[in-house]
Amino acid sequence: MRKLVVIPAYNEANNLEAVIADIQVHAPTFDYIIVNDCSTDHTRQLCEEKGYSVLHLPYNLGIGGAVQAGYLFAERYDYDLAIQFDGDGQHDASYLDALVDAQLESGADMVIGSRFIDKQGFQSTRMRKLGIRFLSSLIALLCQRRIYDVTSGMRLVNRQVIQDFCAYYPSDYPEPETLALILRRGYKVLEVPVKMRARQQGRSSITPLRSVYYMVKVTLAIFIDALKPNA
Template sequence: MSFSSHNLKVLIIVPAFNEAKQIKAVIEDIRVHAPYADIVVVNDGSGDDTLQQALLTGAAVLNLPYNLGIGGAVQTGYLHAMNGGYDIAVQIDGDGQHDPADLRQLLSDLVNSGADMVIGSRFLDKAGYQSTWMRKIGIRLLSTLVSRLTGHQATDTTSGFRVCGRRAISLFAQLYPTDYPEVESLILLNNHGLRFIETPVTMRRRAFGKSSITALKSMYYMIKVTLAIFLSHSWKAGREQPS
């Protein structure tokens, strides 16, 4: 069964930090493939013209006065979705790497599976841009850890291309990890009895700029996220102990 937008309010959240060169193209691309959805750009304290370029698209824009990081920007979007009574919230990065052509399949899988979140994975079909070998190794290690701790298959734990239903929207509006939240949010979902699945998508290279994650930051990321995963999982185990 394919996705039908009738009777469902869909919000697409586009977190953006210094994405002035591509934000207009990203919004235009989303509108081509998802004319039924509302769009909100969360300008995360950009130092360039991201705010002005986003406003020119006619999309709703939430302007953060200073940079909160991806976690704060995304949670701002989920708060907007919860307060607006949206049934579905979609995360699409503002750098142009996510292809909105994959959105209808992600939405269909959310509606038809009964899952609370669907993650777009570049590693299921291994199509499109696959990232560097160093990052792929890190992602594979984190994905294996998350899969074992949650009992749900995870192949692309760092993907920011995600579709969430009402329960996940409500949770993320209240609680959302900061700093590098993609992996930790999966543990958070599982801790609260919510379920995620994955759907293959095609990732594209950035048209402009470069990732802020250097080799040194990747090492820090791995250590921090691994510790956070075990701490979060221990918190769940502690809750389940009989009093």
């Protein structure tokens, strides 16, 4: 089984060394690809100096475009599983095998690393947790399935979902929207408990103002998708 870790990175030069070391130590059977989303810091220089496996995008596409580029890479090079993994140091590579084991045991099409099952480790800010609960309830209402950590960026998908995501993937804040999409299409989704860390260095791209945009945009996108006929 070929397993690829997709690491979208925009200005994460101060975090990537620790992220890659974590994967190499705790998940040595996984390949990885850093998707450098046209960073303006020294991400490109770092990756080239360290000899990291990296895909440099010529334009900034945002988180959705960067992740989709990783899925296109996974499809082209015939990977069985692809695991999205943040480049900011929040995710713990020691859980990657647990995600794969859960997929093999359950046959799930997507396995989500969830902060909110055991409620250990970094739990996000109070305002973001309220937003996550709202989106979780919205998806449960429309898709008849409760997923607790709907914004988790630690997600494993199988070959079929890789192909679907190559065909369509939202450009920004894609996790809740794509989750609602695959639930509506009848894919099996599983959550497993993980611990996450706070961002190691740098700032999140989601400012308070962008959080408002995020909630409005994602809510509308999920409602619009729910009105479409099943593909």
